[in-house]
Amino acid sequence: MQMQRVDIWIAALLTLAMFSFLYKENPFYRVAEHVFVGVAAGHGVIVAVDSYLRPTVKSVVKDDQYIYIIPLVIGLLIYTRYVKSVAWLSRITIAFLVGIGAGIALTRQIKPFFLDQIAATIKPVWVAGKLGVSLNNIVLITGVVATLIYFFFTTSQKGVLKVTSTYGRWIMMIAFGAAFGNTVMSRISLFLGRAQFLMKDFLGVLH
Amino acid sequence: MTLSERLQSIDRRVIYLILAAVIVGVLLHPIGMPIRVGKETQTVYAALDALKPGSLFVLSFDYSASNVPELHPSAIAMLKHAFSKNVRVVLTALSPEGGMWANDALGVALQKYPDKRYGVDYINIGYKPGGQVFLEKLATNVKDACANTDASGKPLDSFPIMKDFRTAADVSLAASMTAGEPGYPQWIANYGEPNKVPITAATVAVGVSGAIPLVTSGHLKGVLKGMRGAAEYELLIKDKGTAVAGMDAQSLGHLTIVFFVLVGNIGYFLQRARARGRS
Amino acid sequence: MKRELPVVITSVVAALYVVASFLDIKAFNVMKSHLDKWFLIISASTILLGVINLYVVHASAIRRRKPGFVYSIILLAALAFTLILGLQETSQGRNYAQLYQYVLNPLSSTMYAILCFYIASAAYRAFRMRSVDAALLLGTAVIVMIGVVPLGDVLWQGFPKLSQWLLDVPNTAGMRGIMIGATLGAIATGIRILLGLERSHFGRAE
Numbered sequence: 001m002q003m004q005r006v007d008i009w010i011a012a013l014l015t016l017a018m019f020s021f022l023y024k025e026n027p028f029y030r031v032a033e034h035v036f037v038g039v040a041a042g043h044g045v046i047v048a049v050d051s052y053l054r055p056t057v058k059s060v061v062k063d064d065q066y067i068y069i070i071p072l073v074i075g076l077l078i079y080t081r082y083v084k085s086v087a088w089l090s091r092i093t094i095a096f097l098v099g100i101g102a103g104i105a106l107t108r109q110i111k112p113f114f115l116d117q118i119a120a121t122i123k124p125v126w127v128a129g130k131l132g133v134s135l136n137n138i139v140l141i142t143g144v145v146a147t148l149i150y151f152f153f154t155t156s157q158k159g160v161l162k163v164t165s166t167y168g169r170w171i172m173m174i175a176f177g178a179a180f181g182n183t184v185m186s187r188i189s190l191f192l193g194r195a196q197f198l199m200k201d202f203l204g205v206l207h
Numbered sequence: 208m209t210l211s212e213r214l215q216s217i218d219r220r221v222i223y224l225i226l227a228a229v230i231v232g233v234l235l236h237p238i239g240m241p242i243r244v245g246k247e248t249q250t251v252y253a254a255l256d257a258l259k260p261g262s263l264f265v266l267s268f269d270y271s272a273s274n275v276p277e278l279h280p281s282a283i284a285m286l287k288h289a290f291s292k293n294v295r296v297v298l299t300a301l302s303p304e305g306g307m308w309a310n311d312a313l314g315v316a317l318q319k320y321p322d323k324r325y326g327v328d329y330i331n332i333g334y335k336p337g338g339q340v341f342l343e344k345l346a347t348n349v350k351d352a353c354a355n356t357d358a359s360g361k362p363l364d365s366f367p368i369m370k371d372f373r374t375a376a377d378v379s380l381a382a383s384m385t386a387g388e389p390g391y392p393q394w395i396a397n398y399g400e401p402n403k404v405p406i407t408a409a410t411v412a413v414g415v416s417g418a419i420p421l422v423t424s425g426h427l428k429g430v431l432k433g434m435r436g437a438a439e440y441e442l443l444i445k446d447k448g449t450a451v452a453g454m455d456a457q458s459l460g461h462l463t464i465v466f467f468v469l470v471g472n473i474g475y476f477l478q479r480a481r482a483r484g485r486s
Numbered sequence: 487m488k489r490e491l492p493v494v495i496t497s498v499v500a501a502l503y504v505v506a507s508f509l510d511i512k513a514f515n516v517m518k519s520h521l522d523k524w525f526l527i528i529s530a531s532t533i534l535l536g537v538i539n540l541y542v543v544h545a546s547a548i549r550r551r552k553p554g555f556v557y558s559i560i561l562l563a564a565l566a567f568t569l570i571l572g573l574q575e576t577s578q579g580r581n582y583a584q585l586y587q588y589v590l591n592p593l594s595s596t597m598y599a600i601l602c603f604y605i606a607s608a609a610y611r612a613f614r615m616r617s618v619d620a621a622l623l624l625g626t627a628v629i630v631m632i633g634v635v636p637l638g639d640v641l642w643q644g645f646p647k648l649s650q651w652l653l654d655v656p657n658t659a660g661m662r663g664i665m666i667g668a669t670l671g672a673i674a675t676g677i678r679i680l681l682g683l684e685r686s687h688f689g690r691a692e
Contacts, residue, residue: 075531
């Protein structure tokens with residue numbers, strides 16, 4: 001973002017205050033941390049009001065869409081939780097949100113994240129002339145099945161089940177290892193972003 | 208203290224200092240290691256590159272400030288690519304801070320393509336709450352989903368681009384710059400799959416492991432993997448930015464962490480060998 | 487009534503949503519469209535919840551002069567300032583945009599940037615090849631760490647290839663297994679909610 005000089009100083013000091021926690025906890029860090037929570041919470045409200053609530057209320061009044069007063073009231077019922085005698089009314093808001101959430105889980109997630117994933121796993125275990133592809137397919141199919149068996153707790157895991165679930169655990173260890181490797185990449189990128197800001201915009205030593 | 212103990216008990220602040228010094232040092236003196244473009248990045252590029260001029264591309268900013276170094280360069284690069292192909296772009300956000308970053312990305316891309324007109328060649332509908340339900344609504348009735356307002360509060364029907372953007376059927380490709388949820392899983396489940404809209408994504412590197420199964424199952428048309436993916440995309444559009452600039456430092460940062468892991472393990476095995484020798 | 491009404495509403499709403507999604511009938515499509523819009527309005531109306539909770543916790547800390555209550559004052563002042571400025575000039579206003587760029591942006595970015603150092607220290611301390619499981623985790627992590635950056639190509643051409651194979655094959659197998667299991671769990675929970683068997687989201691009974 002384009003920055004002015006004083007603003008850069010403010011941003012840089014706040015950045016350094018946050019980084020100071022790496023040495024040890026100190027008042028500069030705690031001030032920065034509390035400012036962060038306050039501004040972030042306020043920002044969430046402002047954006048929701050601007051992007052949806054304000055235009056919706058306007059359209060209720062302007063376009064005579066009085067039907068939408070009902071969901072507005074249902075939404076506002078959530079605040080009854082702060083008044084003990086009528087606190088149960090807040091459950092009506094939760095009921096609507098959870099009901100629709102459950103409806104979506106039951107309709108939209110089944111195909112891409114369940115059926116299609118099973119379909120994508122059903123692959124030939126032998127592809128003529130392509131040993132590498134065949135081996136990959138075998139690892140993929142057995143890996144998915146073994147991972148699922150690892151989470152199968154209905155009967156105690158003995159014999160074949162135990163061997164399979166151990167294989168499933170190894171497959172997951174490889175997946176978690178890959179995830180960790182990528183997490184390192186993520187975290188270093190985040191520091192790089194701040195280092196680029198401090199060196200380029202604040203100190204001007206990077207071009 | 209023995210050598211094995213010493214190797215295993217380096218003060219955390221020493222590790223912090225060395226890591227920071229390596230990253231800052233390489234940022235100041237880049238090595239210029241070649242960056243190879245991976246297959247997933249090429250797939251994303253090809254999906255956007257294949258769009259016809261005038262078709263609609265939805266770019267969703269599903270991240271906040273904390274993920275900017277990884278995702279913002281991808282968003283800017285894809286936006287520039289779309290503008291260069293004369294593809295019309297709808298910017299939106301599932302993250303409350305996303306609308307701000309959409310504006311910022313536009314600011315950068317418009318410096319290169321100043322002739323693009325708001326409301327004609329592109330529009331920023333900004334952040335809208337509701338996550339997956341917003342996407343359900345966006346697929347069937349854009350005006351309702353957005354309370355008929357763009358990011359700055361102006362009525363959507365006052366813009367010409369909105370005449371051609373009413374439902375998901377009008378969209379040729381959607382891309383989610385995903386930091387977590389809501390992000391590409393919702394774009395796939397609630398927008399892409401039910402309406403047959405191709406979905407592509409950029410993800411923070413943390414999310415790469417979870418995204419790959421969806422790439423191999425065909426639900427994602429490729430994926431840009433963190434800052435590396437952004438750097439590869441910047442190279443493909445021949446417009447180097449902050450991601451390419453950070454790749455050398457990224458490499459050496461990784462090497463530093465691997466070095467410390469190895470040091471810790473050498474210490475551990477030395478200790479184990481000594482203990483075995485004693486018994 | 488206090489307990490049953492919300493359960494009935496949840497079940498009815500979930501059932502309507504499921505029926506409307508599976509039957510392509512105009513009346514149902516209209517109903518689903520209304521439900522979606524209602525959800526958006528309801529969820530937007532609940533946005534103050536987090537702020538009120540923050541206020542309750544920190545106002546109480548200030549009243550009781552708890553240790554560090556000064557920080558609570560700073561938090562509430564920052565919150566009030568953001569709200570007043572945002573409501574006055576909207577999130578598109580010049581001053582508000584500056585507040586975002588120069589205060590929230592650096593704070594939020596740096597909060598997460600710190601994790602770069604923690605992950606380095608944690609990897610050094612915790613990653614030990616104590617067992618087969620740990621060796622697989624560590625080995626994969628190291629190969630991926632080197633293979634995903636340009637350095638991998640420079641050191642040995644095999645690093646990026648091996649890293650890509652680990653991601654495409656065993657990682658896909660593990661993550662896909664977890665994804666199938668988790669979706670199955672979400673579906674089971676959805677059915678329990680629809681049938682009114684799952685009530686934990688309403689909190690404890692009075």
